[in-house]
Amino acid sequence: MNFGAIRAIFLYEMARFFRTLTQSLISPVISTSLYFVVFGAAIGSRIDEVEGVSYGAFIVPGLIMLSVMTQATSNASFGIYFPKFIGTIYEHLSAPVNFIEITIGYVGAAATKSLIIGVIILVTAGFFVDLQIAHPVAMVAFLLLTCISFALLGFIIGIWAGNFEQLQLIPLLVITPLVFLGGSFYSITMLPPAWQVVTLFNPVVYLISGFRWAFFGTADVPVAISLIAITVFTGLCLAAIWWIFKTGWRLRQ
Amino acid sequence: MPAIVKVTDLTKRYNDGFEALKGVNLEIEEGEIIALLGPNGAGKTTLISTICGITMPTSGTITVGGYDTVTKYREARAQIGLVPQELNLEPFETPMRTTRFSRGLFGKPPNDAYLKEVLTELSLGDKLDAGIRTLSGGMKRRVLIAKALSHEPRVLFLDEPTAGVDVELRKEMWAVVDKLRANGTTIILTTHYIEEAEAIADRIAVINKGEILLVERKDELMRQMGQKVLRIELTAPIAEIPEALAAYGLSLGEDGCMLDYTYDVTGERTGITRLLGDLAGAGLKMRDLHTKQSSLEEIFVGLVKEGA
Numbered sequence: 001m002n003f004g005a006i007r008a009i010f011l012y013e014m015a016r017f018f019r020t021l022t023q024s025l026i027s028p029v030i031s032t033s034l035y036f037v038v039f040g041a042a043i044g045s046r047i048d049e050v051e052g053v054s055y056g057a058f059i060v061p062g063l064i065m066l067s068v069m070t071q072a073t074s075n076a077s078f079g080i081y082f083p084k085f086i087g088t089i090y091e092h093l094s095a096p097v098n099f100i101e102i103t104i105g106y107v108g109a110a111a112t113k114s115l116i117i118g119v120i121i122l123v124t125a126g127f128f129v130d131l132q133i134a135h136p137v138a139m140v141a142f143l144l145l146t147c148i149s150f151a152l153l154g155f156i157i158g159i160w161a162g163n164f165e166q167l168q169l170i171p172l173l174v175i176t177p178l179v180f181l182g183g184s185f186y187s188i189t190m191l192p193p194a195w196q197v198v199t200l201f202n203p204v205v206y207l208i209s210g211f212r213w214a215f216f217g218t219a220d221v222p223v224a225i226s227l228i229a230i231t232v233f234t235g236l237c238l239a240a241i242w243w244i245f246k247t248g249w250r251l252r253q
Numbered sequence: 254m255p256a257i258v259k260v261t262d263l264t265k266r267y268n269d270g271f272e273a274l275k276g277v278n279l280e281i282e283e284g285e286i287i288a289l290l291g292p293n294g295a296g297k298t299t300l301i302s303t304i305c306g307i308t309m310p311t312s313g314t315i316t317v318g319g320y321d322t323v324t325k326y327r328e329a330r331a332q333i334g335l336v337p338q339e340l341n342l343e344p345f346e347t348p349m350r351t352t353r354f355s356r357g358l359f360g361k362p363p364n365d366a367y368l369k370e371v372l373t374e375l376s377l378g379d380k381l382d383a384g385i386r387t388l389s390g391g392m393k394r395r396v397l398i399a400k401a402l403s404h405e406p407r408v409l410f411l412d413e414p415t416a417g418v419d420v421e422l423r424k425e426m427w428a429v430v431d432k433l434r435a436n437g438t439t440i441i442l443t444t445h446y447i448e449e450a451e452a453i454a455d456r457i458a459v460i461n462k463g464e465i466l467l468v469e470r471k472d473e474l475m476r477q478m479g480q481k482v483l484r485i486e487l488t489a490p491i492a493e494i495p496e497a498l499a500a501y502g503l504s505l506g507e508d509g510c511m512l513d514y515t516y517d518v519t520g521e522r523t524g525i526t527r528l529l530g531d532l533a534g535a536g537l538k539m540r541d542l543h544t545k546q547s548s549l550e551e552i553f554v555g556l557v558k559e560g561a
């Protein structure tokens with residue numbers, strides 16, 4: 001194992017993040033605050049409680065998930081797409097590194113960045129609402145798994161993408177809608193029964209439900225299913241990456 | 254001495270079916286500078302890319318420092334530094350940061366002192382922390398060289414280091430290569446400029462359409478270039494070269510009317526006067542005489558045309 005290479009990729013990516021620290025951190029903080037103003041204050045004043053939790057607190061896990069998923073995906077996809085785009089990928093291909101090391105480097109950095117952003121949103125939220133965390137260990141586990149799995153997904157997108165439009169396509173057309181419709185701002189039990197069934201095909205529902213359970217002890221779907229869902233998703237991403245590197249798909253002719 | 258880079262029966266077929274390398278054999282000795290000379294599209298970049306691991310060989314084997322580049326890729330690649338043809342650099346990085354990254358990618362422990370030394374050797378000492386986007390083309394090329402040298406390789410590949418560069422910069426690059434060789438680094442460079450191969454290489458390999466047409470020491474090529482051919486046209490064809498003229502190493506043209514005599518212009522005597530005397534003595538009558546000189550250019554063009 002070339003740990004030096006993992007370290008080099010990880011630090012290089014993190015350095016990019018810290019160089020643009022203000023925009024990396026200010027923007028999630030501002031958008032989270034805006035969500036609180038719009039959803040927490042404006043709508044929350046009309047909805048007292050959801051499942052025994054104040055609406056303002058209820059949306060916190062969904063808000064964190066929303067940012068973490070989009071940030072992990074876009075960071076990892078950009079991280080590996082950029083060297084392809086400007087041609088510096090030749091270095092990765094001609095260095096004594098294998099796909100596991102490259103993946104750990106980029107996915108690790110993207111997951112770390114999104115984790116930092118998730119924690120900052122959590123702290124920001126603490127200024128607006130009273131938060132209790134019922135199952136801290138499960139909360140951390142869900143958060144970590146989400147960071148990692150969506151960074152893996154982003155990595156795949158970055159390798160697949162042939163141009164910047166494609167790079168934005170999946171996050172925009174798939175992830176954002178799934179997250180918004182995944183119960184970030186509402187409990188799916190609030191939906192008409194037919195829509196509840198449709199929603200169960202949205203994988204994000206399981207993540208947000210499990211994550212919210214870790215906070216408040218209430219869930220839309222059983223926690224075990226949430227855990228299985230995220231594990232399967234992570235496994236699928238890993239398998240896809242393994243296949244990509246094994247075949248050299250889109251990277252090495 | 255065993256070859257530091259050994260390419261055996263290498264073929265490369267791209268996904269679109271195009272065969273860019275058609276059975277290349279090449280041995281490179283440690284410490285030498287070898288120029289891969291060939292026109293655009295000859296397969297130079299493909300050959301380098303396949304040795305360095307950017308593309309996979311279709312068939313054949315490559316070893317670097319005795320290690321197979323596919324099965325022992327870590328050991329093989331650890332010995333290679335690659336300077337690509339394009340100026341592939343991140344505009345918002347700095348020479349120091351980007352060389353640090355390259356060194357790390359090769360699993361080497363950080364060593365900023367060494368990296369500074371390399372960058373300074375390449376006249377980038379005052380640009381260590383400058384934005385790469387602010388550097389000139391020649392400086393960017395040298396940043397790429399520093400990146401390639403960052404992990405202290407034994408073999409350095411330079412893909413068209415002076416393509417599209419003015420004379421001044423080309424001379425500067427040659428000086429850089431000279432310096433590197435003095436440190437004992439083996440250098441493989443590709444070029445489509447004959448003068449470049451002539452100026453810095455120890456050996457020259459001519460490549461065209463995916464095939465190596467010739468590998469020769471430069472001084473041997475130069476010696477051939479120092480040779481002139483005297484062509485003697487006879488009035489009547491002869492079946493074979495007379496016994497009396499055997500010592501001249503003449504070659505007889507197909508029609509029997511043409512005799513070629515090769516001589517060295519750098520030698521003290523050319524032997525022409527004596528040859529002409531002996532020709533008359535053998536009873537041969539001349540219609541015409543002319544001489545031609547071969548140059549590397551001519552050898553090159555001839556080879557490339559033959560392949561066409």
Ligand SMILES: Nc1ncnc2c1ncn2[C@@H]1O[C@H](COP(=O)(O)OP(=O)(O)O)[C@@H](O)[C@H]1O
Binds near residue numbers: 269271299
């Ligand atoms: N990725 C590729 N896919 C298909 N053909 C390629 C690819 N890269 C290069 N070629 C073709 O292979 C031939 C050799 O290219 P290259 O090795 O770049 O030549 P050189 O470096 O000598 O100019 C060219 O005809 C080129 O079009």
Ligand SMILES: [Mg+2]
Binds near residue numbers: 412413
């Ligand atoms: Mg080329």
